[in-house]
Amino acid sequence: MANPLEQFEIKPIIPIHTQSFDISFSNSSLAMVISAVSIVLLFGFCLRKRTLIPNLLQSIPEALYEFIYNLVRTNVGKDGLKYFSFIFCLFLFIAFGNLFGLFPYSFTFTSHVAAVGALSVLALLFNIIVGIKKKKLGYLRTFLPKGIPYALAPLVVPIEAISLISKPFSLTVRLVANMTVGHIMLKILGGFVVALGILGVVPLFFQSLIIIFEIFIAILQAFIYTVLSCIYLGDALRSH
């Protein structure tokens, strides 16, 4: 049976080495480029004839747009609509990355901590910058909420700091673990199909069910990631 972890290997396609970094264009970068380009192409294609009353093609991006718009409005609030484009891009990029990874011979960049972690750190920086911009020095209140005696500061400040930093970490782990586990399961079942010969029909049946489930998981995890980063951003805007 083929090694189920082989699919997560990053292989350089165009090797680029600077003095201290390896910034090769890898299969992971290719997957990211393909998902980004396919988003642009899909939206460009669906929105090429813009009418007031949308036809079927135009309603796809509009439904997505409205869905995320409502999500931002309920979870971040009216103030958060300024950052709608960031969250919309985040959702589309992760959803397309997850879905694109389900094609055979493709690569799931969302199964790598490096890729998703970078997005989560972006959300963390975004949170901090927006918070500081909105509340100036009052942002430091995040680390010592009102009503807590100053004597407890040495305990509460590190706890709040770890809480702030561990959120992007748990966001990353949640998405990465879900994608990795799903793909390993698919690969192992696929190995059974080949190894069992004619009896491989049984795992093939389960394989097809799990593929449907994985499509669902791919969209659900992108959604959960988006909701949690929305709440995360909302925390920075709302807390006084």
Added chain:
Amino acid sequence: MTKTPKDIAAMSAKIKAFEQKKALKEAEISESSRDKGAVTGFQLSIELVAGVLVGAAMGYFLDSVFNTRPVLLAFLTVLGGAAGVLNIYKSSKEELKD
């Protein structure tokens, strides 16, 4: 006027049937919300682990900066657990709001 008791009987039968239906529906809802609760619980368990791990990593890093191994590692790992509980508390507060 003789009809009244019959009407009332029919009405009470109707009410009973409706209440039974309602109870059934409520049981269904609570079952599905229990499933949802299991999912939420699993999601939150990651939060708990993440807090401890991030705390430990921060402690390890700060120890190598200040050369105080293993004081900060031990201290921040424990605080990381507290931060994990705090995160769960925050997100459950968010959940209870809706």
